[in-house]
Amino acid sequence: MSDVLAEIVAHKRTEVARAQQRIPLEQIKERAEQSASPRNFFAAVTRPKGELRVIAEIKKASPSAGLIREDFDPVALARAYHEAGAAAISCLTDEKYFQGSLDYIAQIKEAVPLPVLRKDFIIDPYQVYEARAAGADAILLIGECLGEAELLDLLILAHSLKLTTLIEVHEVEHLLKIRPHIGFPHPAYTLLGINNRDLKSMTTDIGHTFRLLGMIEESDIDILVSESGIKTPDDIRRLAEAGVHRILVGEHLMRQPDPGQALRELMGG
Numbered sequence: 001m002s003d004v005l006a007e008i009v010a011h012k013r014t015e016v017a018r019a020q021q022r023i024p025l026e027q028i029k030e031r032a033e034q035s036a037s038p039r040n041f042f043a044a045v046t047r048p049k050g051e052l053r054v055i056a057e058i059k060k061a062s063p064s065a066g067l068i069r070e071d072f073d074p075v076a077l078a079r080a081y082h083e084a085g086a087a088a089i090s091c092l093t094d095e096k097y098f099q100g101s102l103d104y105i106a107q108i109k110e111a112v113p114l115p116v117l118r119k120d121f122i123i124d125p126y127q128v129y130e131a132r133a134a135g136a137d138a139i140l141l142i143g144e145c146l147g148e149a150e151l152l153d154l155l156i157l158a159h160s161l162k163l164t165t166l167i168e169v170h171e172v173e174h175l176l177k178i179r180p181h182i183g184f185p186h187p188a189y190t191l192l193g194i195n196n197r198d199l200k201s202m203t204t205d206i207g208h209t210f211r212l213l214g215m216i217e218e219s220d221i222d223i224l225v226s227e228s229g230i231k232t233p234d235d236i237r238r239l240a241e242a243g244v245h246r247i248l249v250g251e252h253l254m255r256q257p258d259p260g261q262a263l264r265e266l267m268g269g
């Protein structure tokens with residue numbers, strides 16, 4: 001684990017302990033089970049086959065970039081993304097490092113019909129219940145943060161709550177670890193993300209997706225999401241030529257005065 005990631009994960013453990021004192025596990029479980037049925041994030045991102053689908057991200061700040069967008073209204077951003085043709089929304093919910101909030105999810109879902117991913121560092125079942133209770137339709141699981149047994153437990157729990165999971169990796173080592181579990185416990189609810197950001201050097205390179213592509217089954221290409229560092233229509237064209245049609249874009253859009261217009265331009269008018 002990189003230093004940044006290790007620090008964030010350590011902080012998450014204290015955060016989960018604190019949250020559990022406020023709302024005990026039994027109570028958050030109850031709230032999760034009583035919340036409305038999730039929207040189908042998986043279907044929104046993978047259909048139709050072979051066509052570009054963009055997960056547009058709502059992110060005010062990040063450890064690598066600092067403050068990204070001063071004028072930050074998550075609901076207005078979600079509306080703009082929806083009108084521009086985003087397939088789904090990714091919303092940072094980490095408060096300390098990304099200036100996000102779990103409350104944004106419900107606000108966004110009230111404003112747009114798109115499914116929403118809780119983008120956070122999930123290391124504990126408590127956070128999965130919390131995500132569902134907050135209205136999330138999907139959660140991110142990061143290969144670099146989780147051992148194999150932990151990953152399987154979280155996948156089973158997410159599936160029992162009808163959440164889609166996006167399992168993301170950067171390192172080859174972690175791709176090898178998670179590869180046998182792609183599609184577990186249900187093939188219709190897991191997505192595989194390749195994160196182009198190297199958390200050690202904090203640089204992004206979409207070439208990383210091409211390098212790892214050879215290690216991914218042809219049949220998994222439709223569930224593959226290239227994440228981070230995507231900025232131009234040319235990036236998208238190159239990914240499409242390699243068969244990658246699902247992408248996750250944050251910073252580039254968040255830096256533009258008009259993120260909706262920027263998304264339209266990115267997707268090719």
Ligand SMILES: O=P(O)(O)OC[C@@H](O)[C@@H](O)c1c[nH]c2ccccc12
Pocket residue numbers: 057059119120121142168195204227228229230248249250251252
């Ligand atoms: O802002 P970018 O370079 O377009 O990247 C978006 C997304 O991939 C990035 O925010 C991300 C990928 N994996 C994460 C894990 C946690 C927090 C954030 C992320």
